[in-house]
Amino acid sequence: MAFTYKRILSYFLRGLLFLTPLAVTIYVIYAIFVFLDNLIPVPIPGIGILMVLGLITFIGYLASLFFTRRFFDWFERGLVRIPLVNLLYTSIKDLMGAFVGEKKKFSSPVIVQVSDTLSRLGFITQDDMSVIGNEELVAVYFPHSYNVSGNVFLVPKDKVKRLEGVKSADVMKFMVSGGVSSLEG
Numbered sequence: 001m002a003f004t005y006k007r008i009l010s011y012f013l014r015g016l017l018f019l020t021p022l023a024v025t026i027y028v029i030y031a032i033f034v035f036l037d038n039l040i041p042v043p044i045p046g047i048g049i050l051m052v053l054g055l056i057t058f059i060g061y062l063a064s065l066f067f068t069r070r071f072f073d074w075f076e077r078g079l080v081r082i083p084l085v086n087l088l089y090t091s092i093k094d095l096m097g098a099f100v101g102e103k104k105k106f107s108s109p110v111i112v113q114v115s116d117t118l119s120r121l122g123f124i125t126q127d128d129m130s131v132i133g134n135e136e137l138v139a140v141y142f143p144h145s146y147n148v149s150g151n152v153f154l155v156p157k158d159k160v161k162r163l164e165g166v167k168s169a170d171v172m173k174f175m176v177s178g179g180v181s182s183l184e185g
Contacts, residue, residue: 145178
């Protein structure tokens, strides 16, 4: 008999390997779409998300205008004065700013020599650590694999080598996937 249980199991696992990431991707995109679409309840599907995207774009436009920028700065200073709100707001703003905006932080992928035989990939988040009295250190963020967390270490500059010609997004994908994704450069 040509079709043995091992061959059938192999086909099943191959199909699972193809369909699981596809199904999870479709589900996450669908869940985000439904969440955003329901922020503004409108009876026509899709109109709510268009309104949310338009509102975000309009707020961004207003925040960039010279005469309204003062209002946004004043509002932000007010938020920062509230103790718990300060912690949450500034942390989320800094995290968002690390990925988008003018001060992207994960744009300098590096390889850090941890020991004679061990190195780690990371991202320089602060080049100048003179604020703590040590100009010989840089702050390097090391993301965790399969997680949305990581650690920041202060590393001697001579142990850090910038990765030229490698895209930051590819390095992040490589690290978050546990080294399974290919690193192109």
